[in-house]
Amino acid sequence: xxxxxxxxxxxxxxxxxxxxxxCKPISGHDYLFWYRQTMMRGLELLIYFNNNVPxxxxxxxxxxxxxxxxxxxxxTLKIQPSExxxxxxxxxxxxxxxxxxxxxxxRLTVV
Amino acid sequence: GQxxxxxxxxxxxxxxEDVSMNCTSSSIFNTWLWYKQDPGEGxxxxxxxxxxxxxxSNGRLTAQFGITRKDSFLNISASIPSxxxxxxxxxxxxxxxxYKLTFGKGTLLTVNP
Numbered sequence: 001x002x003x004x005x006x007x008x009x010x011x012x013x014x015x016x017x018x019x020x021x022x023c024k025p026i027s028g029h030d031y032l033f034w035y036r037q038t039m040m041r042g043l044e045l046l047i048y049f050n051n052n053v054p055x056x057x058x059x060x061x062x063x064x065x066x067x068x069x070x071x072x073x074x075x076t077l078k079i080q081p082s083e084x085x086x087x088x089x090x091x092x093x094x095x096x097x098x099x100x101x102x103x104x105x106x107r108l109t110v111v
Numbered sequence: 112g113q114x115x116x117x118x119x120x121x122x123x124x125x126x127x128e129d130v131s132m133n134c135t136s137s138s139i140f141n142t143w144l145w146y147k148q149d150p151g152e153g154x155x156x157x158x159x160x161x162x163x164x165x166x167x168s169n170g171r172l173t174a175q176f177g178i179t180r181k182d183s184f185l186n187i188s189a190s191i192p193s194x195x196x197x198x199x200x201x202x203x204x205x206x207x208x209x210y211k212l213t214f215g216k217g218t219l220l221t222v223n224p
Contacts, residue, residue, distance in 0.1 A: 043199065045213075101156070105151075
C-alpha cells in the first residue's frame with residue numbers, strides 16, 4: 001500500500017495566484033480529511049468527506065478555499081486567490097475507522 | 112469547539128531517560144490517539160485507546176485513557192535519539208462528529224545522545 005499520496009510536496013506561488021493541492025487516499029478508506037498545520041495554530045481541520053460527500057467544512061477559513069472529491073481516489077484543495085497568510089503545511093488524511101493515515105503534506109509558501 | 116491542552120510544549124532529555132507527556136480536555140472523547148511527526152512528514156499513529164482506563168503498550172511506549180475520558184498520557188521509556196520529533200495527542204468524539212479528530216498543539220521532544 002502506497003499510503004496517502006499528496007502532490008506537490010512543495011509549492012511556492014505569488015500572492016493572488018490560484019493554488020491547487022492534490023490528494024490520493026488509501027484505497028478502501030471512506031473518509032478523507034484536509035488539515036492545515038502552522039506553528040501558531042497547530043493542526044486545524046479544514047474539511048472532511050465521507051464517501052466523496054463533504055460532511056463538515058466549518059474549518060475552511062474563507063470563501064477563497066474550496067475542496068472537491070470527484071471520486072473515491074482523488075481530492076483537491078484549491079485556494080483562489082492565495083495570500084501570504086495561507087502559507088502553511090497542508091495535510092490530507094484518510095480513514096476507514098478509528099485513527100487516520102496522513103500523507104506527507106504540501107508545504108505552501110505564498111510570497 | 113473542543114480544545115486539547117497538551118503538556119509540556121517541549122522537552123530536552125538525555126538518551127536513556129524516561130519521558131512523560133499528557134493531554135487534558137474540557138470535553139469527553141470516545142477515543143484517544145497518540146501520533147508522532149518527524150520533520151517533513153505527516154503524523155504517524157503510535158497508539159490508539161478505545162476504553163476509559165485502558166492502558167496500552169507499543170514497545171517502549173505506554174499510553175493510558177483516563178477514567179474521566181477527558182485526559183490521556185504517553186510514556187516513553189529508555190529514550191533513544193530516533194525518538195526525536197513532535198508528539199501529538201488527538202481525541203475522537205461521538206455522534207455526528209465521530210470521525211473528527213481534535214489535536215493537541217504537540218510536544219517537541221529532543222533527545223541528547
